[in-house]
Amino acid sequence: MFSTSSIVALGVFGGLCIILPVGAAVIFKIKNKDVPFSPFFIGAVVFFIFALTLEQLLHTVMLPIVSGRPVLYIIYGAFAAGLFEETGRLAAYKTVMKKCADPRSAVLYGLGHGGCEAAMITGVTMILFCIWLSMANSMGLDNFISFYSGGIDGVAELMRIQMEQLTDYSFGNGIVALLERLGAITFHTALSVIMFGVLRGKMSRYPLCVLIHAIGDVPAVMYQTGIISLPLSYVFTYIIIALTVWFAVRVYRKMK
Numbered sequence: 001m002f003s004t005s006s007i008v009a010l011g012v013f014g015g016l017c018i019i020l021p022v023g024a025a026v027i028f029k030i031k032n033k034d035v036p037f038s039p040f041f042i043g044a045v046v047f048f049i050f051a052l053t054l055e056q057l058l059h060t061v062m063l064p065i066v067s068g069r070p071v072l073y074i075i076y077g078a079f080a081a082g083l084f085e086e087t088g089r090l091a092a093y094k095t096v097m098k099k100c101a102d103p104r105s106a107v108l109y110g111l112g113h114g115g116c117e118a119a120m121i122t123g124v125t126m127i128l129f130c131i132w133l134s135m136a137n138s139m140g141l142d143n144f145i146s147f148y149s150g151g152i153d154g155v156a157e158l159m160r161i162q163m164e165q166l167t168d169y170s171f172g173n174g175i176v177a178l179l180e181r182l183g184a185i186t187f188h189t190a191l192s193v194i195m196f197g198v199l200r201g202k203m204s205r206y207p208l209c210v211l212i213h214a215i216g217d218v219p220a221v222m223y224q225t226g227i228i229s230l231p232l233s234y235v236f237t238y239i240i241i242a243l244t245v246w247f248a249v250r251v252y253r254k255m256k
Contacts, residue, residue: 002133006169010133013174014126017181021115024185025108032104039105042092043112043192050088052120055080070225077221082213085188089113089195090206098199103255106196110189117188118181126177129166136163180234187216187241190248197251216240 025040058080066072089109097105136144141163149156191213197205219236222228228236 001137002163002167005171006166007130007133007137009169009171009174010126010130010166013171013178014123014130016178017123017126018119020178020182021111021118021185025111025115028104028107028111035102035104035108036100037108039097039100039109040112040115042096043109043114043188044116045112046088046092047085047113047116048120050084050091051081051117055084058084070227073225074218074221074227077224078214078217079210081217082210085113086191086195086206086210086213089192089209090198093195093198100199103193103196103252106192106252107189110192111185113192114181114185114188118185122177122181126174129163132159132163133166183238183241187244190241190244193248193252194244196255200255212240212244216244 025037029035029037029040062076062080066076092109093100097109100106132144139147141160145156145159145163149159191209194212195205195209216237219228219233219240223230223233
């Protein structure tokens with residue numbers, strides 16, 4: 001049986017990962033009524049296309065090649081995300097947002113980009129697990145897995161592993177997941193502001209943003225390969241986010 005606190009934590013923090021970025025965008029729009037809201041939706045759509053679709057297609061080819069090779073895995077893992085997401089950002093700015101002269105549009109784009117990531121990768125997943133655990137409590141874990149795996153052994157084993165890992169899921173785990181997503185949203189918003197310079201002829205911002213994005217992903221990839229611990233990866237990541245925000249604020253003030 002899964003505890004009520006674990007189920008509630010998954011539901012609450014999964015919902016917050018969806019609600020908070022949308023709420024932040026709405027509040028920003030209310031305070032900046034002359035700025036169109038469309039960049040928020042553009043950012044979300046571009047993330048879905050470039051990160052959740054195109055990048056994943058490349059992963060199916062590249063991950064089997066770089067797996068087991070830590071250095072190659074770190075380089076690929078960091079730069080794949082940087083190239084796809086920043087290329088998507090560049091494409092959006094040069095096409096559907098080419099007439100946006102106000103840097104505040106970049107803030108809304110970043111909230112849409114980071115918000116879609118938070119919602120699709122963390123929010124929806126946590127809510128799905130919340131539903132799974134509730135149903136498993138009602139049906140019994142074995143019956144639930146047997147029914148929803150379709151009798152496929154590999155699927156059943158994967159479901160069991162995923163669900164058993166959530167046995168002791170706590171509000172503390174939820175807070176960590178939420179802070180991680182908020183950090184990512186902040187990072188994407190800062191990068192969106194920096195990249196906005198391409199609309200003013202500063203094409204050097206594109207490779208710069210790819211590099212910053214890649215550096216920002218290095219700690220997480222190093223943790224995945226077992227090189228550094230999870231707490232240390234968070235420390236490095238938030239240092240990089242803080243420096244990126246500092247630079248983005250300087251860029252934003254110059255563009256206003």
